Amino acid sequence: MPSMTRAHLARALGGWALATAIGCIAIYAWSHIDEGPMPSDRAGAWALEALEAARTGAERPAPPDDATSFRAEGPIFVIAWWRGLALARHVAEGSLVEVVDGAARAFAEEPDVTGVAGWSRPAGDPHAVVFTVTVHRGDGPIWLGVPFVENLDVVAREEGVHVSIDGRDAWVTPEELLGQGTYDDGVPTPLPDLSFGVPIERIVDRLAREAGAEMNDVLERGSITRFRASSITPHAWPKETRVTEEALRQAAVDGARFILRHQQGDGRYTYIYDGRTGRPKPESYNMPRHAGTTFFLAQVDRLHGMPEAREGARRALHWVRRQRIRQCGGPDLLCVEMFGNVDMGSAALTALAAAEYLAGGDDPEIRAMLDGLCAFMRSMQREDGELMHEYDLRADRPVDVQYLYYSGEAAYALLRAHAVTGDERNLEVARRLMDHLTGAGWSFLGSRYYYGEEHWTCIAAAEASDRMELPEALDFCERWAHFNREIQFGHGETPWQAHGAYGVGPLVVPRLTPVASRSEAFISTYEMASRAGHDTTELRAQVEAGLGMLLRWRWAPGPTHLLHDPAAAHGGLPGSPVELEVRNDYIQHACSAMIRWADILKREGGSGPAHGPHR
């Protein structure tokens, strides 16, 4: 260092800044794919019609001129699907017409395709073989070997992977990766339900074998690239839908029908429906979600008039009453047990569902259960207003622990129960709990900048607003809504049609349930703010952007080529744009928000405007 001078320092810093700037430009250019063209809508529709005509033996329609002239950046992939499975794939370069005609000939000679029952079904039959056409639009490199970076190097839903070795090629398209459930399966996180990125090594290994080589051979002398592709499918998913009262009501009713279609004889629901297999996914049953789903069924009947949903809720509540109710601390204190555990969430949401059911008509057994559950919740309150969230059945005493959501759920349940039964004790306990949740419960250094998932708290606050003064609650919920507006995606901020969703960047595909549950909360905040005479313009836009996201991604009918039974899956809403599984609470939160906003639009005297970016 003795020879170092200030000039050296200035040169070093200048060189560093310049190298960084040049490196940024080079890396951007290296990783960016300039998307090649897609066929026109007319040419795309012709391609599917021509393939369908070949399957049914009908005369092939004449191709439009642009189908004859269209050529992709790379190959075009034609895939035959049946019951959610890719039966066969035809990959070729050439004009769209040449590739489609080639695919039609190839499939007709393929026993794996013509041998399935769906091959001879008439056009339009939901169980017929269907086709997709995927168009290569450009390729780019993958940074293999760098943990996390390699998992994020394939953009979900947009990109596939191509392996080439010794003149042989193997491809996996975005539609196939989506159908295999591979997106968002690369990097698990400690957070439940959250993983992201693709398992790139697994994909490359599979493609290497498909190309007749080992993965190491490909790494040594082959090439691995990602390619951008877009697909022409029988039904668009996502499907842009205007946020209107009618659209929201239809979606909520479809969601309720989905739940009822998959309700078992004893009153339980299918917890997770796997769209790829058309069957329930084996997972432990979840009591709070059973109760939440029941609440939604009772709610959609109360707000829309759907007797079959009310009947489904009745069966679900009686299953709980017969099978899962226990005494916790006394004969009048009823709790809900599952797998030996008793928690506040199960009791609170069961009480909420019971109260919602009773709001539409009486049932003495359900009323008695509601009284017992409320007595149990009241017995779990601490001096400071907070609730204890567990009960130890063996020791017969409460356990003073707190979990996410449960206190907000309990507050809402007690308030709804008070509205139905008139028991003032429920109101008093709810008042102390609400004071805690929106006051001392969220007061610390930085509490203005950081929030948890507070949807139940704000829903409860709106429920309480006609019976108690909670200025802190409205302030708290408006601040939370504002915080979320800052992280709500606008148009073009992610590679997916995710405007209206919440997230902090494009790397993780936005999940739909947080959109749904926060929309529920912001609808409640909207109601409170309206009553208080506050300006609700931004809140309204925020809610409708969120609901637009949910309408866009619901299965109506959804990606029918990837679903085992599109009719059985109709009305479902998956966990994210890259998932094909529907958990019962996904529907509950989304459809509850939809039916409530539809009700508000009706009360306000008209359908809302088309949602759009709020910033």
Add this chain to the structure above:
Amino acid sequence: MASERAEPAEKPRKRPVLGGVDVALALLLLFMIWVALPARWWPVDVVGTLLALLLGVSGAGLLQGRPWAHRVALIAGWTALGIGASLVTALAFTVSHVAGLYGPVGQGGALILFTVTLLIVPYLVALPAVQVYLLTRPALASSGPGPEEAAGAFDDARASR
């Protein structure tokens, strides 16, 4: 690097401001690595701790006016600057890569990256650059003070307030 003129003789002189900054930076780094970071990862733990120790030794030497302090402080300054500059560059490259792959990083993503950059630049780029600046001599002969005088004057002026 080539010397442009002879190095002036080292004087055992105390420099409380530069020394204090180095010690504070060392403590901050150790706190951030061993208390604030939620997970252990050896590249960050080892490199960060070694840098903190180097800055701590440099700071102690400057505070006590040790004869070797000037040289160690320069090494510490350049090391911190190199690591900080590398981090900022890696961050910028990551943003470029993400933007190339996914499109815009979004308002939330941009906010997070900007915040991280703000946390790195003052402590691991700006402060080390100032330290190196004050401890090195101008490239061209000038009527201004040499590095020792400049650094000393900085501390003297600070001390006389």
